[in-house]
Amino acid sequence: MEKRHIEEHFYKILMMLSAAVVVASLGLILATVFIKGLPALKLDMLIKTPQGGYYIGKGGGILNAIVGSLVLGLGATFLALLVSLPVVFYLHLYLRRNSKRAVAVRFFLDVLWGIPSIVYGAFGFTIMMFFGLPASLLAGIITVALLIIPIMSRSMDEVMRMIPFELTETCFALGSTRWETATKVIFRQALPGIVTAILIAFGRGIGDAASVLFTAGFTDSLPYSLFKPVATLPLAIFFQLGTPFPEVQDRGYASALVATMIVLFISIISRFLSKRFTKNIVK
């Protein structure tokens, strides 16, 4: 065989192997979580909060963590959205494409994206100390919002980059202000991507343990106040897996299954929603 053909085959196989790694990782993770978690997953776990002695194997469930994570995730996502949308509108409609300021903002977002979440946790903790705020739902929401702002903004940014410049130009030519262009046209065109970005950020937010470790604390009760600690799924998993009791560890896997299902569910919804919003999109 010719050298070129060998080359072609070699790289093709390499690419297929890489793709296989991706598929297999998801498959194996799901399989592990299912095999280890499913037998331990009882209805009680989903509808009860931990009773006394839950962590040594007595009755109860992780409803506190499920509800806590959802509330915290929703709050943080909402807060992050309030920051991310203006940032991307600013980047795309008020700044020129490659202006120094736009380049700087993108660079900072990328750096923020790369910062480990434990650092966000520590930073959040310092800020809390400064304001005398205890570990609480509010502190958790703020910290997780900071963690997911770069993810959300940069995902939206990439979506907006795909929008043809001519569309923006057309809006201006019709006499729109920048704000009108952003909200009446660009937002619509980018909506499917914006929805996806929001859900990706939400998924990241409810799955992160390190950022909420010091800031949100943990509690066995359901969240009822912004200023009280709140339980989260990642920490519930961590605590249960950390006990020496096999039946509690199994519940840890069951909790991991719940967390994974929530994220999986969100991904599926995001696909579904972005399809629905493509109706009027200009291709």
Added chain:
Amino acid sequence: MLYKTHISVKDLNVWYGEHRALKDITVNIPDKKITAIIGPSGCGKTTLLKSFNRLLELEDGVRVNGNVLVDGEDINDPKIEVTRIRRKMGLLSQKPQVLPMCIYDNVAYGLRLHGLTDKKALNNIVRHHLEQAGLWDEVKDRLHSSASKLSIGQQQRLCLARGLAIEPEIILGDEPTSALDPFSAEHIERRFLELKKSYTIVLVTHILRQAKRLADHVIFLYMGELIEHGPARQFFEDPKNAKTKAYINGQFIEANNDGAR
């Protein structure tokens, strides 16, 4: 001057970074005539067109100096409200760019922007302009379906309707027929000939025959310089400049690009 002037360009220079795209352009665009801007690709045709409604300033590293007067008003004056200037001009771009909304809303967009909310009035104006664009019969049953589902030719006619709905004084066309099928292209050309009774039309084109068919006045640019301009008949039949002569005869351009197609 034979004509009344609508847009008056004085010593206009445009730089993209280090590249000087327009060099000391001074020219008058006559009122209620079709003015064609011709020249090979990259000669600054579109740049000149976009300098009229200040779309250039959206791009990176653009510097404009010199004056563009529309109705005697310097549009680059910092005190000018740019949306008011742009509203005076409807733009048709090379590739029709519909808005991500339904057909009806595409035409109504500009009207709503400028404060019209009365439903009945909107309906009437939208219908009127769709009829004028020869699109009404094709879309009347699906006014609320997505505009992006229309064919390219229909989209361009929709863009024309949308532009005219806000009652501009000037129509700017940036090679508006180049992406269209012959039928739609002919429709747009016919519309331009009707529209010049009430609008000033500036048309960038690289199709010489189109310029001959439509233009009353021709501006010839080459490498950012204004080589020659004048009434169409004189321009085509008795060009003064050697470069113009060569371009019209398709000599020096065809060798290196498709500009004289």
